[in-house]
Amino acid sequence: MASAQPAAAPSGDPNGLQPEEAYTHKLPPLSQRWGFVRGGWESGGTRILDGDSGKMLGLVQTTRWSDLALDPAGKAIYVAETIWSKINRGTRQDYIAVYDPVTLALLSEIPLPGRLIIGAMKNNFVISDDGKTGFVYNFSPASSVNVVDLEKRKMGRVVELPGCASLMPVAGVGFASLCSDGTIATVALAGKAPVITHSQPFFKAAEDPIFDSYIYDRGTGTAVFLTYTGLIRTAKMGAAPTVGEAWSIQAAAGLRPGDTRPLDINWMPGGRQLMALHRKTGTLYVLMHRGEYWTQKEDGEEIWVVDLASRKVKKRVPLKVRASNLEVTQDDKPLLFMTGDEGATIIMDGTSFEQKHKVERTGGGIIATVGGE
Amino acid sequence: MASAQPAAAPSGDPNGLQPEEAYTHKLPPLSQRWGFVRGGWESGGTRILDGDSGKMLGLVQTTRWSDLALDPAGKAIYVAETIWSKINRGTRQDYIAVYDPVTLALLSEIPLPGRLIIGAMKNNFVISDDGKTGFVYNFSPASSVNVVDLEKRKMGRVVELPGCASLMPVAGVGFASLCSDGTIATVALAGKAPVITHSQPFFKAAEDPIFDSYIYDRGTGTAVFLTYTGLIRTAKMGAAPTVGEAWSIQAAAGLRPGDTRPLDINWMPGGRQLMALHRKTGTLYVLMHRGEYWTQKEDGEEIWVVDLASRKVKKRVPLKVRASNLEVTQDDKPLLFMTGDEGATIIMDGTSFEQKHKVERTGGGIIATVGGE
Amino acid sequence: MSGFDLDGMGERLLRRMAGNSSRRSFLTKLGATIVAAPVFPLLPVSRARAAKPDRSPEAKTEFARNAQTKDDTKCNYWRYCAIDGSLCSCCGGGVASCPAGTEPSPVSWVGTCINPDDGNAYLIAYRDCCGKAGCGQCGCDNTDRETQLYMPQLNNNVIWCFGTSSMEYHCSTAVMVGKAQ
């Protein structure tokens, strides 16, 4: 190389002209300003986007049938996933992959007895508030929950849970889920055998279902539920949950409540991950569209900004591009992340609703934020 | 079910109202009118399209790093592929999957010692004319060829082939390939050790390379080569190939020949699978675009229809949508199949150049036809 | 909503399945009424209201009002009222049959769809065809009476490739089970 001495870097070139060594980056500590954006059906991986710069910081390996969860203390990124040894055949492998949040190195794989096979959805893999226990929903097609010791990185017991799905941790108790009989099932894990108790029925699972992508707020131990017609309820979780009364999101905006009748066109909630909650302020963001009943998967045309305390829609934000998934950062100046059919991520100020960034080709999947799950 | 007797099928409904049993279809015998269209980077599988109806008939499982080849007698569909037991990690598995062409059932897997990892390309997996031997290119990153006994479904010997790639079978001899020293290497397999002989150099691999997606015609034992600047040559293959003189595709259209000089804008060949040959008529179809030299991967704006016997461009066909890959059926009324960035397949009459079908979401990969490889 | 009569179907299915313990065991675990077609088991559907159906245009969903009975390669073909996925009719299969090289799942999610020609409601089993990379053609996502994961047999997101040799999703069929009432 003696005969090929490069010149000094001309001004403007960020990289210069000296021979270089390759190396691998590390990530800064997990930030509240990040969004973990899942690729869609065809696009593998979960892209970590910095909400301030709109830049991609890295990628967490997530295959099609996987669920990502963040350790509440930020010490690990967990991916519960299912793959086969020969892609479309061979040996089925269910496990939780444990990744270092700084190096994104694979630290461990915790084998599981099974998992639900479904496109990425919220609430199928949740973690206890202390970060010690993971709950992985299984469907074989009988319903059960894998209770995983995340400290020892070891599968624990399997709790059979007929007729229920979509999990939330319950601090000091175990976990809870929604059931087809319109109840909440709370599973207490203190004893040798799990003890399942059901709340009184409070919704009609076939007539006006609660979206299973509901929100659980660790800070207050509260779940926020929304039904197809637009009824909002909160439930204080515990050994026996206390379910609040239902109120209409449409009425909260000064419109008539949603209805199940055909030909009744109204603003209706719809999408996949169609709600996000800013915990500190109790601000709920909901994707809404115009349509009849049974349009629960239709992408949102507007974001409705709901103040849970006063039960008022504070603002309606029209969207340039319809969104299917929505999440919000949990810091004091929240950012909204949205994805949709287009496969791009829109990052928007959660207060001024100004669009900050549009990141192309991220995939149109669900989104996670630190403290937002 | 006695209480739920369905009514007779109302007219117009193709399916009726009687309770049904599910079953699985079989394919009709391999047809010359079919195109095997490879999905792109994100879209797995190779879709079998019927050129007449534009309908999808089935899908051959092909993962990202795979090459499909058709048994010349139509008795099998072969897929040489490489996967890992945990998608992005784990045990590497290289093999030829053997599929029944009627049921598309996986009949066998023939393990291989390795393969080139590359996006789908022609000429990395070819089959001898008698259908008994498969040749799979390997790059580790040293070049070699796996010789596979397709009758016994067993890996045979590995032939090291430094500096050469892109294979064609040579009847009664073995196989041949193009080399970086501008020669054809012919590998004779009759003896205990393979015997590699090189032709005289006839092209400049770094200056005006021959596209490695060249065409081999089993019927005449002839290869058709095209260089970046647009020079066409044929070579009669055998124990020692006879390479014909080069002539310019641009000159054959009455234009000045292509050149390597910058700023010299001309019609240039470009794309991935940028040539197709209708064997019976000696008609060569080439994707051409306007540009300078070093635009060899630019998609085609026109198809140039070349008569190899008279060395004339018979027709120039402008394309509505640029194409990257092109193949032609080998029957008497040939159909052209084309794919490009858009991920759709265009099916066009190969004589009138009328567009017959546009099939959306097939992926933009390479194409195979029966007798066209 | 799914006001169909399930009682007539249950007994025959239970007899048929007596010889299939593994399948029976998962169904038994759910501990509910069982729905079945003559030749294959479906997952239990919880008993819905027995209300008399109203088939007037005013009572039809948007999908039902716009559904057609002629072309099963379009998303608005009547049987597809709650399908989610690629239509097997566009993949080399048929409305009730799988493309070559794929395998129908023995279990499925279900929909209740109204045939616009006779105005009757029919129970449709959406059986996935499994074993190969996604077909990718004719993607549809209809959601009539489609509920959430805690009623999986009425949720159209789950991959129903149970009991097949491979769980890779290829496409979805809409198999006629019978009149809903």
Add this chain to the structure above:
Amino acid sequence: MSGFDLDGMGERLLRRMAGNSSRRSFLTKLGATIVAAPVFPLLPVSRARAAKPDRSPEAKTEFARNAQTKDDTKCNYWRYCAIDGSLCSCCGGGVASCPAGTEPSPVSWVGTCINPDDGNAYLIAYRDCCGKAGCGQCGCDNTDRETQLYMPQLNNNVIWCFGTSSMEYHCSTAVMVGKAQ
């Protein structure tokens, strides 16, 4: 065309690699001159013409005439003259560095690119970062002096994830090797 002098680089590399038999063995098999950066091996590049370079605008490729030196997240950044893939600069890495959780391949394909600021040609190693699903951002496919598979070190289609713990392709970097002459 690749008119760069490789002789000065070869000897040092061969010394460095003497202790690495597996890597040496594959390089030896190719039996050609070896190109190397100070710290990592590249595959051999066959000796190209020793012609004097002409750096006038008339001699520059379209890419070189339009290349810029300011933004390494754009396809027309000068070092990317023969890159094919996602730019690691858009994926959480840099022009010469891999995103977290991926591993740079020890071998690569190469390009010779002209820096528009000084008019000199530099040898660039396009090292893939490997181990995870594709980044998917900033896809580029530049083809200056890019040849075909029989010259793999100058072909930009091959996945260069040899010698890494996983061969899954994530993104590509453009590492400065040195002045081409």
